[in-house]
Amino acid sequence: MSASGSNRSSSSDRRHPTAPAVVETRYGTSMKFTIPSDHAAGQEVQNRIMAEVKKFKYNSDSQFAIKLALEEGIVNAIKHGNKHDPNKTVYIEALVGPGQAEVIIEDEGPGFTRTEVPDPTEPENLEKCSGRGILLIEAYMTSVEWSNNGRRMHMVKRND
Amino acid sequence: MSEQRPPVAVTQEKDIRVVEFTNNKILDEANIADIGARLQTLIEESEHPRLLLDFTTVDHLSSAALGMLINVNNRIKQRNGQLRLTNIKSQIFEVFRITKLDRLFRIYPTRAEALVSFEQ
Numbered sequence: 001m002s003a004s005g006s007n008r009s010s011s012s013d014r015r016h017p018t019a020p021a022v023v024e025t026r027y028g029t030s031m032k033f034t035i036p037s038d039h040a041a042g043q044e045v046q047n048r049i050m051a052e053v054k055k056f057k058y059n060s061d062s063q064f065a066i067k068l069a070l071e072e073g074i075v076n077a078i079k080h081g082n083k084h085d086p087n088k089t090v091y092i093e094a095l096v097g098p099g100q101a102e103v104i105i106e107d108e109g110p111g112f113t114r115t116e117v118p119d120p121t122e123p124e125n126l127e128k129c130s131g132r133g134i135l136l137i138e139a140y141m142t143s144v145e146w147s148n149n150g151r152r153m154h155m156v157k158r159n160d
Numbered sequence: 161m162s163e164q165r166p167p168v169a170v171t172q173e174k175d176i177r178v179v180e181f182t183n184n185k186i187l188d189e190a191n192i193a194d195i196g197a198r199l200q201t202l203i204e205e206s207e208h209p210r211l212l213l214d215f216t217t218v219d220h221l222s223s224a225a226l227g228m229l230i231n232v233n234n235r236i237k238q239r240n241g242q243l244r245l246t247n248i249k250s251q252i253f254e255v256f257r258i259t260k261l262d263r264l265f266r267i268y269p270t271r272a273e274a275l276v277s278f279e280q
Contacts, residue, residue: 039188064251070200071222121260127234129227132259134233136223139258 020048028056028097034089037082042074044090049103052096058159066101066157067139072133073105073153081107081151100142100158111149167195170202173275176210177202181217186225196228200235209241212274216247226261233265246274 021032025145035041037089046067053066074090083087088108095102138144139153170178177197183250185191205211211232229245242244245267251261256262 043188061251067220068222068255071220075189075222075224126260126264127230129230130223132223132226135259136255 004118013133028095033092037078037088040076046070049094053101056098057095062159063159068139069137069155072137076133077105077107079111101155102156104154106152111151113150114146163263167191170196176212177276178212178214178240180214184217185220186218187220187222188247189224192228199232203235204256209239210278212244212260214271218252221252226259242278244268244274
């Protein structure tokens with residue numbers, strides 16, 4: 001997948017999602033979106049990507065996994081990354097093919113260090129109301145990598 | 161994005177409030193906040209609330225929904241009440257298992273088993 005940033009919207013049209021760039025490639029369907037820090041816009045992107053996942057007939061467990069990871073990843077970017085700032089956008093890139101689905105989600109927030117996020121499954125954290133999104137993404141996806149100081153998440157789910 | 165219909169349907173079995181979710185997804189924040197507020201009302205109605213949450217309809221649920229359920233559990237415990245969960249589909253149960261919340265909540269395979277589990 002190409003480096004992010006090239007598809008970012010200018011500040012003038014940040015309040016509206018940019019028209020997604022959808023391209024059929026030999027590896028599958030490539031999609032790029034830049035959306036405002038808004039949950040409805042995030043939901044639209046999720047639906048577009050899931051439509052491709054369904055088109056390639058991923059099994060029920062893989063579809064469940066990808067939907068959950070998209071939900072958690074996009075919500076994290078909007079809420080914890082951009083902190084709902086209307087002047088910040090979330091960049092999402094997906095390549096969905098018959099063999100695997102690959103998704104990049106990048107926010108414009110301060111970033112974070114994965115190893116510093118408390119483990120929500122520890123007994124002392126079990127009754128806390130937050131902190132489970134990342135755990136679920138990592139449990140359900142085949143691989144997850146963080147870069148750009150935690151602002152950029154690259155996750156892959158194999159269709160097997 | 162609030163729903164036209166209420167996000168939960170509540171029935172009563174003796175003094176136990178049985179709550180079913182009307183949407184197959186418990187994902188978006190507005191929906192979760194709405195469910196949380198309705199459960200809070202049920203909790204406040206009783207000195208020792210007894211709630212049974214029936215997940216029959218639920219196909220998707222997010223970490224934000226888990227947070228809301230933990231909050232509900234904490235509030236019920238504060239009032240010396242009881243909370244049970246039932247009819248959780250295997251894919252959703254896996255979410256509870258991964259987060260180890262299957263250890264925090266009392267989860268039963270059927271509604272009948274959950275109902276008899278309430279302590280007098």
